[in-house]
Amino acid sequence: MRLSTIEWTLLLLLAAVKLVASQALPQLTPRQLAVNQLVNASRILAQQTIADDSPGHISIRDPLAPNLAFLITAGTHPAAQITPADIAVARINDSIVTSAALSGYPAPARPAEIFLHSSIYQRFPNTTVASIAFYRPEQLLPYTMFPDKSSNASAADATVSDMTSLYAATSGAAFMGGYAAPVFDAFDAEPATITPSVDNVVKGFALAQKFGPANARAGSVNETDGFRPLVLMRNDGATVVGTSVPETVFRFVNAVKSARVQWQASAMAFGNGSRPLFLPNAAAKANDAYLRSWLLWMTQIEDSIRADEARSPELWETDDANSTTGDGGGSLASGAVATLLARPQTVPIATAAILLATLL
Ligand SMILES: *[C@@H]1O[C@H](CO)[C@@H](O)[C@H](O)[C@H]1NC(C)=O
Ligand SMILES: *[C@@H]1O[C@H](CO)[C@@H](O)[C@H](O)[C@H]1NC(C)=O
Ligand SMILES: *[C@@H]1O[C@H](CO)[C@@H](O)[C@H](O)[C@H]1NC(C)=O
Ligand SMILES: *[C@@H]1O[C@H](CO)[C@@H](O)[C@H](O)[C@H]1NC(C)=O
Ligand SMILES: *[C@@H]1O[C@H](CO)[C@@H](O)[C@H](O)[C@H]1NC(C)=O
Ligand SMILES: *[C@@H]1O[C@H](CO)[C@@H](O)[C@H](O)[C@H]1NC(C)=O
Ligand SMILES: *[C@@H]1O[C@H](CO)[C@@H](O)[C@H](O)[C@H]1NC(C)=O
Numbered sequence: 001m002r003l004s005t006i007e008w009t010l011l012l013l014l015a016a017v018k019l020v021a022s023q024a025l026p027q028l029t030p031r032q033l034a035v036n037q038l039v040n041a042s043r044i045l046a047q048q049t050i051a052d053d054s055p056g057h058i059s060i061r062d063p064l065a066p067n068l069a070f071l072i073t074a075g076t077h078p079a080a081q082i083t084p085a086d087i088a089v090a091r092i093n094d095s096i097v098t099s100a101a102l103s104g105y106p107a108p109a110r111p112a113e114i115f116l117h118s119s120i121y122q123r124f125p126n127t128t129v130a131s132i133a134f135y136r137p138e139q140l141l142p143y144t145m146f147p148d149k150s151s152n153a154s155a156a157d158a159t160v161s162d163m164t165s166l167y168a169a170t171s172g173a174a175f176m177g178g179y180a181a182p183v184f185d186a187f188d189a190e191p192a193t194i195t196p197s198v199d200n201v202v203k204g205f206a207l208a209q210k211f212g213p214a215n216a217r218a219g220s221v222n223e224t225d226g227f228r229p230l231v232l233m234r235n236d237g238a239t240v241v242g243t244s245v246p247e248t249v250f251r252f253v254n255a256v257k258s259a260r261v262q263w264q265a266s267a268m269a270f271g272n273g274s275r276p277l278f279l280p281n282a283a284a285k286a287n288d289a290y291l292r293s294w295l296l297w298m299t300q301i302e303d304s305i306r307a308d309e310a311r312s313p314e315l316w317e318t319d320d321a322n323s324t325t326g327d328g329g330g331s332l333a334s335g336a337v338a339t340l341l342a343r344p345q346t347v348p349i350a351t352a353a354i355l356l357a358t359l360l
Contacts, residue, residue, distance in 0.1 A: 172254030
């Protein structure tokens with residue numbers, strides 16, 4: 001049996017995790033790892049100028065109860081300053097925040113748009129959607145203002161006058177497939193509403209449908225009526241989904257880069273009339289080569305994490321009863337930093353995983 005790229009990558013990552021776990025470092029529970037990943041993702045998205053001072057959030061299915069709950073960045077901190085204390089557990093069936101993700105903290109305030117996350121997790125299985133991010137990058141917002149294209153509109157048919165719709169212009173955005181990104185319009189979904197925010201179940205349900213039929217496979221992005229991992233939201237922002245937190249972050253960053261390129265191309269095409277060449281369907285990928293980027297981005301947020309931990313150590317401490325930390329509780333950040341950076345043995349394995357992923 002020939003293993004796919006992603007299987008190889010996962011195998012090697014598992015090996016790296018096992019190697020680290022076998023050393024005398026604090027071991028993180030699945031929930032602590034998920035919390036760490038969300039904290040990192042939020043700070044990376046801020047560093048990449050996807051998230052700013054306005055509300056936005058990223059979530060992951062709860063590793064302890066993937067069919068019932070999800071973890072989400074919440075509370076009052078902006079994206080660049082999210083800490084482990086800001087991660088909430090919310091229920092998929094009714095969007096209620098039940099607790100903080102780590103024991104020992106009060107439940108963080110839930111975001112108004114929590115319905116967006118619960119509705120999408122309800123519609124799709126964990127093999128299609130395991131992480132969701134909603135932010136308001138201004139590079140994507142112009143494309144939310146022209147909701148006339150069907151999500152079946154093929155990139156191959158696009159002309160200059162179709163450049164008000166967002167298509168994949170770069171290889172990093174290949175995850176979108178060869179079709180126009182769907183645009184959700186909250187004012188269509190609920191005519192009486194006075195805000196574009198997805199702040200109730202009615203809008204959440206309508207938004208979730210834009211990602212495709214409930215039985216659409218993650219790999220059907222290249223098909224008419226297939227899965228659509230990115231949905232633009234009129235006057236509001238965009239929601240991007242993936243099968244892991246790093247994949248979702250990678251997609252958001254690359255969608256914004258692609259939008260910038262398309263914007264430049266539109267300026268060039270103005271008054272010309274030649275056909276823009278977007279990525280064709282044949283280039284659509286189900287999996288993204290996100291690992292290399294994620295490892296780089298982690299090093300770029302490390303200083304901010306260490307500085308915030310020094311400033312407010314209480315927001316980084318955990319007494320999670322399920323932690324296997326020998327000394328009974330410890331600092332998530334130092335444990336996490338040690339996990340990937342202070343252990344030279346793990347570097348060759350991570351590098352090998354990336355090289356293999358590139359080669360295969
Ligand atoms: C959601 O599920 C929880 C238990 O898993 C249950 O207590 C609660 O009543 C449910 N909410 C709704 C609105 O069905
Ligand atoms: C999806 O959920 C099922 C049932 O909870 C679980 O057995 C499976 O491992 C999960 N798969 C992924 C990819 O998370
Ligand atoms: C879409 O890609 C998948 C592989 O990811 C392939 O099996 C399928 O045939 C493709 N569909 C079309 C319409 O090209
Ligand atoms: C896309 O095309 C399929 C098959 O022709 C159709 O069933 C579906 O309604 C179309 N979706 C949209 C959003 O137009
Ligand atoms: C558009 O630009 C291309 C490349 O400069 C040129 O060959 C073509 O004639 C232009 N078309 C129009 C309609 O101006
Ligand atoms: C510890 O794990 C058990 C079962 O795995 C779970 O029911 C419980 O909620 C966990 N406790 C915490 C604080 O995460
Ligand atoms: C989070 O980022 C820190 C700082 O770069 C890193 O040491 C840690 O391994 C990361 N944790 C996860 C789960 O991504």
